[in-house]
Every structure is written in C-alpha cells, then in structure tokens.
Amino acid sequence: MANLSICAAIFNPDTNDYDAYGLKIAANNILLVESHSNAYEFLILLTPYDNVTNDQQCFLSYTDETHYVHSVGVGSHANETNFYAVGQIIGASLDPIDSSVSNNTFIAFYHSPNAESCLTISQILIDYMSLTQRDFLVMVVHPTGQFALVLAENVVFKYNPFVSSRITTNTSFWPDISFTPRAADIDTNFTIVAGLVSNGASSSIRASVIVYLIDNNLRHIYSNWTYKPSNSSWQSQLTFSGTNGWSVKYSMSVDINNFDPTRVLVGVPYLNTVFHFVISGSGTILTLSSQIDNGNSVGFGKGVAWLASDQAAILANRYTSTFS
Incomplete structure (x- = not known):
C-alpha cells in the first residue's frame, strides 16, 4: 500500500466537546x-x-x-x-x-x-x-459483546479479549486509501461503514459519500455504494471542502435494523438526507432502496434508529448558518 504524506502534529482534542470524534x-x-x-x-x-x-x-x-x-x-x-x-x-x-x-x-x-x-x-x-491519523476512528461492538472492530483511515483492527489480549490488524483493507470512516454499525455476520473518499484536488467536489458492506473478520469488502447527486439537485452544488480533519459537518450515522437485519439506514446530515439500503445475497450485496431528504438545509440524519421492522426515528439537528 502507498504511504500518505503526513504533516507533523500533536493530538490535543477539546475534551469539553461531547460530539467530537465518536x-x-x-x-x-x-x-x-x-x-x-x-x-x-x-x-x-x-x-x-x-x-x-x-x-x-x-x-x-x-x-x-x-x-x-x-x-x-x-x-x-x-x-x-x-x-x-x-x-x-x-x-x-x-x-x-x-x-x-x-x-x-x-x-x-x-x-x-x-x-x-x-x-x-x-x-x-x-x-x-x-x-x-487521529480524526477518524470508528468502533463497533459485536451484538454478543465478544469482540470489537475499529475502523480507521488506512487500517482496520479487531479486538477479541476473550481469545487474545492483542489486536489483529489489516493495513491493506480499504481499496481507496483516501477513505475516511465516519460511522458504522455491526450485525452478527457483517458490518456497514459510511464515510468519504477524496475526489482529488482538481475536482470541484472534493469528496464523495461511500458506504461499504464488509465481513466481520476484516478480510473482505462484499459490496459498496457511492452517492452521485443528480445534476439538478442542490446537493450537486456542495463541494465537501475541508474533509481532511474531523468536523461535525461531515458526521454520519448508521443503523442496521435489529428486527430485520436486511434493512439499513445511513444518515448524512451534510446532504440533509437519509438513505435506506437493502442487504441481499446472504449478506453480501448492498443495494440502495430509497432515500429521503428534508429540503435545502443541513442536519437531517444526524442520528438514525430503527424502532420496528418498518419504523424508524431520525434526528434532525438545526444549525446556524456558520455550519456550512
């Protein structure tokens, strides 16, 4: 895997910000x-x-x-x-x-x-x-509590304290080394990860939303989906600038339906949109089923949670104009 050029930095988070990082x-x-x-x-x-x-x-x-x-x-x-x-x-x-x-x-x-x-x-x-890289560190815990997966930029690792005191690491997992995970959820046999991939400095839209369906042993990416806004939508004008560091603006949410694990919600507040996916192929195929937005604004989808097999709650934050 190619190494990214990293600038020297010291990790000094705002400990009073309960919304930061995770x-x-x-x-x-x-x-x-x-x-x-x-x-x-x-x-x-x-x-x-x-x-x-x-x-x-x-x-x-x-x-x-x-x-x-x-x-x-x-x-x-x-x-x-x-x-x-x-x-x-x-x-x-x-x-x-x-x-x-x-x-x-x-x-x-x-x-x-x-x-x-x-x-x-x-x-x-x-x-x-x-x-x-300090900003993108997403953890999910298996429903049984037997192990945790940690998803980061350029690396993923699994921690099973019931088997070993040491983590197992995969440093060549993500197919796009610019991928930065923002949210995830785990089911018995698979995990859904949402984040951003860079489109390069020459692109007017600096990053794109991508969703991965991966296995819980961190060996396979079964399927992925990339958001492509229609040319006539207001979302097509969003530039996704400043995605290299953590920002609440680019936070996301993921929830797998406990009542029907073939259904998944992914919230992207920057797009003011929640996406509904269906899992098929024995847990290996990810397909967009529908999406809903809340108009030309931001904050819709800050949190998503299934309440029943066909009912969900969506958190819609209301931000000031400085958010964008």
Whole structure:
C-alpha cells in the first residue's frame, strides 16, 4: 500500500466537546456507559434504569489521564456486564518519523463479575497500536459483546479479549486509501461503514459519500455504494471542502435494523438526507432502496434508529448558518 504524506502534529482534542470524534455513550439491557473526557472518567448505570440504587450507579476513572476516549461501545444483545473504549493519547505525536508516535492509540475492555454492582467494573485488558491519523476512528461492538472492530483511515483492527489480549490488524483493507470512516454499525455476520473518499484536488467536489458492506473478520469488502447527486439537485452544488480533519459537518450515522437485519439506514446530515439500503445475497450485496431528504438545509440524519421492522426515528439537528 502507498504511504500518505503526513504533516507533523500533536493530538490535543477539546475534551469539553461531547460530539467530537465518536459516540460517547452506549447502552443495552444490562448497562449504560458514558465517557466524560473532561473529567477523565466513565459514568456507569446498571439496569433497571428507572430505579437506580447506589450500587447501580458509579463513576470509574480512566486508568491514565492522558487517555482521550473517542467512543465507547457495548454489545446490543450481550449477556455480561462489559464494555469497550477506544481512543488516543493526548499529546502524542502523529508524525510517522517521530519515535513518540509509537502506541498512540488504545482499545480497552472493561468487565464486571457482578451484574448487580457497577463498583466491581474494572479495566481488564488494554492494547495499543500506532496511527498517523487521529480524526477518524470508528468502533463497533459485536451484538454478543465478544469482540470489537475499529475502523480507521488506512487500517482496520479487531479486538477479541476473550481469545487474545492483542489486536489483529489489516493495513491493506480499504481499496481507496483516501477513505475516511465516519460511522458504522455491526450485525452478527457483517458490518456497514459510511464515510468519504477524496475526489482529488482538481475536482470541484472534493469528496464523495461511500458506504461499504464488509465481513466481520476484516478480510473482505462484499459490496459498496457511492452517492452521485443528480445534476439538478442542490446537493450537486456542495463541494465537501475541508474533509481532511474531523468536523461535525461531515458526521454520519448508521443503523442496521435489529428486527430485520436486511434493512439499513445511513444518515448524512451534510446532504440533509437519509438513505435506506437493502442487504441481499446472504449478506453480501448492498443495494440502495430509497432515500429521503428534508429540503435545502443541513442536519437531517444526524442520528438514525430503527424502532420496528418498518419504523424508524431520525434526528434532525438545526444549525446556524456558520455550519456550512
């Protein structure tokens, strides 16, 4: 794989921005976990959420205050009290020729042997790797909670703490090395990833939205779809400038239907559009079924969630004019 030219930089995120880089909250029928980066701690709640006792609510400090958590995740159908956290080291170099770039990214696994007290939750395992891009780090956790996938620019890795304390890495996975993942969701046998690919500096439209259907062992890309606006649409005038760094403007959302995993929603707020896909071919073919937008604006599709096999909720943020 060709190496991208990377400018020297130090990772110094805004710890007060709860919307930055990834999802800071995750929940299932066992626990809820929220990352508080500005306080270097996790808020943990155990069910039942409507009658929380002192043992069922606690704060767990990060093991290291130089850790910045991009996102947390839980298995949607997990039957154990555990969660994952992925992030980077604050102050770490991102210059590939700088020796301090080593081990600037981490993934941690937290577990409790007692489902009735969050006070027993602790970090069980942590592993590190080196990345030269800090902004695009998307994590999904398998529905059973058995492993997590982390999708980044130029690299993907799988972390299965029940099998090994070390991650497995694939550095030649994405067919387009300019791809930057923005959101993902995982089902039992496949994962949907949404992001952007660069069209090159000479193109008036600097980037395009692309959606990948991949296998959960990070060996195959089964199918992909690229958004192409009609020439008469207002979306065709969007330039997608400034996509090299993280921006809320280019955040996305993905949700696989738990009631019918052949149906997927992908929200792209910059396009003010939500796309509905159908999975066929035993989970290997991705086809656009329909799409809906909310007029010439931005923010529609900030979040998407299936409520039933044929019913969904869509979060539509309302931004000021400075957003665009």
